[in-house]
Amino acid sequence: MDLMKIIIEVELKGIGSALKKARESAGLSLTVAGDRALMSGANFNRIENEDTKGVPLDTLIRAAKAVGLDLTECLGDWIKHIPGVNLTENVNND
Numbered sequence: 411m412d413l414m415k416i417i418i419e420v421e422l423k424g425i426g427s428a429l430k431k432a433r434e435s436a437g438l439s440l441t442v443a444g445d446r447a448l449m450s451g452a453n454f455n456r457i458e459n460e461d462t463k464g465v466p467l468d469t470l471i472r473a474a475k476a477v478g479l480d481l482t483e484c485l486g487d488w489i490k491h492i493p494g495v496n497l498t499e500n501v502n503n504d
Contacts, residue, residue: 425470435477
């Protein structure tokens with residue numbers, strides 16, 4: 411299953427603020443969080459501010475892993491049951 415094709419279209423109010431809180435708690439700048447999530451700091455900021463119409467699931471997973479956010483706390487356990495989703499695999503934390 412191609413996770414790039416899965417777009418979260420459920421009401422996601424609060425995920426952006428949860429990402430921001432986790433990022434700030436980890437002491438990471440937007441640039442560092444973006445680098446860890448393999449995106450620009452500007453794109454990470456758009457997700458935090460919920461200034462996007464949809465986020466590919468793999469992008470959301472990378473963003474959450476980059477700042478140590480457990481997506482099941484935001485979305486529920488259903489996300490674990492999507493084929494191909496690995497919430498425990500590490501991202502680049504250089």
